Amino acid sequence: MIPLDGTPLAEQILEPALTLGKAMQADYTLLRVVTPVYPLTLPAEPAIFGSVATDIMERVERTHAELKKEASEYLEKVAQRLRSEDLNVHTRVIVEEQPGVAILESAKPPLDMIAIETHGRGGLSRLLLGSVADKVIRGSRLPILVHKPKV
Numbered sequence: 001m002i003p004l005d006g007t008p009l010a011e012q013i014l015e016p017a018l019t020l021g022k023a024m025q026a027d028y029t030l031l032r033v034v035t036p037v038y039p040l041t042l043p044a045e046p047a048i049f050g051s052v053a054t055d056i057m058e059r060v061e062r063t064h065a066e067l068k069k070e071a072s073e074y075l076e077k078v079a080q081r082l083r084s085e086d087l088n089v090h091t092r093v094i095v096e097e098q099p100g101v102a103i104l105e106s107a108k109p110p111l112d113m114i115a116i117e118t119h120g121r122g123g124l125s126r127l128l129l130g131s132v133a134d135k136v137i138r139g140s141r142l143p144i145l146v147h148k149p150k151v
Contacts, residue, residue: 133146
């Protein structure tokens with residue numbers, strides 16, 4: 001499984017993952033985690049709460065559908081590039097607030113390895129922002145291929 005966040009930086013994991021996977025005739029699953037959208041406010045007037053809440057929830061659902069569609073299109077674009085090399089590639093999009101949690105929950109058999117790019121953060125930045133790669137490394141029972149980006 002190769003989690004991608006839609007950035008060229010995250011895609012740097014592809015080369016080492018493919019090199020290792022080709023040696024083992026692996027199948028690949030590209031995963032994209034989409035962070036859910038939540039409404040910030042709801043009306044205080046109880047009489048209009050029902051219709052406004054329904055409208056807000058419909059907008060949230062449309063937004064989630066659009067985000068999932070964009071994520072799926074991105075993964076399919078990457079997958080097609082890899083399939084042109086005769087590789088067996090699957091894609092999966094998950095809506096989850098915490099990408100590390102989604103990756104760990106998706107890392108179940110028949111998957112047997114996770115390949116993940118770090119963003120190379122350290123120090124205070126890593127402490128404040130956290131690290132998806134760090135959460136995955138600490139929480140996974142599967143072997144993990146970790147790659148630090150070339151800057």
